[in-house]
Amino acid sequence: MKKGLRLFIVICFGMLGVHKFLDKDYKMGILYLCTLGLFGVGWIMDIYKEITGNTNGKSSKSLMNSEMLKKIDDGKLPVIEIENVNLKDGEVCHYVDRGYTFEDKTVTTGYTGKSSGVSIRIIKGLTYRTGGSGGKAIRETQRTKYNGTLCLTNMRVIYISLKESFDKPLNKITAIIDAKDGVILQIGSKSYSIIIPTHSEFVKIYNMIKAQNEIKENY
Numbered sequence: 742m743k744k745g746l747r748l749f750i751v752i753c754f755g756m757l758g759v760h761k762f763l764d765k766d767y768k769m770g771i772l773y774l775c776t777l778g779l780f781g782v783g784w785i786m787d788i789y790k791e792i793t794g795n796t797n798g799k800s801s802k803s804l805m806n807s808e809m810l811k812k813i814d815d816g817k818l819p820v821i822e823i824e825n826v827n828l829k830d831g832e833v834c835h836y837v838d839r840g841y842t843f844e845d846k847t848v849t850t851g852y853t854g855k856s857s858g859v860s861i862r863i864i865k866g867l868t869y870r871t872g873g874s875g876g877k878a879i880r881e882t883q884r885t886k887y888n889g890t891l892c893l894t895n896m897r898v899i900y901i902s903l904k905e906s907f908d909k910p911l912n913k914i915t916a917i918i919d920a921k922d923g924v925i926l927q928i929g930s931k932s933y934s935i936i937i938p939t940h941s942e943f944v945k946i947y948n949m950i951k952a953q954n955e956i957k958e959n960y
Contacts, residue, residue: 836893840937851879
């Protein structure tokens with residue numbers, strides 16, 4: 742959506758949460774609708790963010806600054822200089838941002854109900870139990886994050902991290918899914934879920950690069 746049109750929507754209909762529904766943030770949209778833009782405070786703040794280009798606070802927690810985000814919103818590819826990545830001849834970086842992959846594990850943290858035994862927590866996520874138990878195990882999901890950096894050039898998609906790093910040419914990407922708070926990259930039989938603040942921009946840039954490459958191939 743063009744920046745001017747979005748600003749118009751936020752100014753005229755932001756109090757009703759229309760822009761939140763457009764962003765697929767349905768919970769906040771309903772809250773805006775019921776409270777008239779958080780009693781006007783949230784609405785005014787959203788107008789300020791749209792005018793300054795700091796939409797949803799992205800530029801404050803992202804390597805992609807407001808100027809880059811505006812170019813993407815206008816349908817243009819930003820050119821980014823990146824360090825510690827060796828680019829090939831003719832290769833240009835159009836996207837770089839911090840992100841992380843994660844691993845979820847379900848662990849037993851205790852027991853409820855009648856029990857004649859004793860639970861001893863040895864380390865985080867590991868409990869040793871002695872004696873009998875008629876109780877029910879308490880389980881919780883613990884998430885381990887692996888921070889990294891996601892880059893997208895006119896030739897490759899690169900993810901640099903301590904775990905699940907990869908460097909793949911664009912023609913090896915099977916599919917890209919824009920999730921709520923990140924992207925899912927399907928590369929062959931392997932799937933990567935990467936949480937990034939500018940996931941929608943990543944997908945837009947990928948589609949623009951793909952379209953440019955298709956035009957070059959046809960000529």
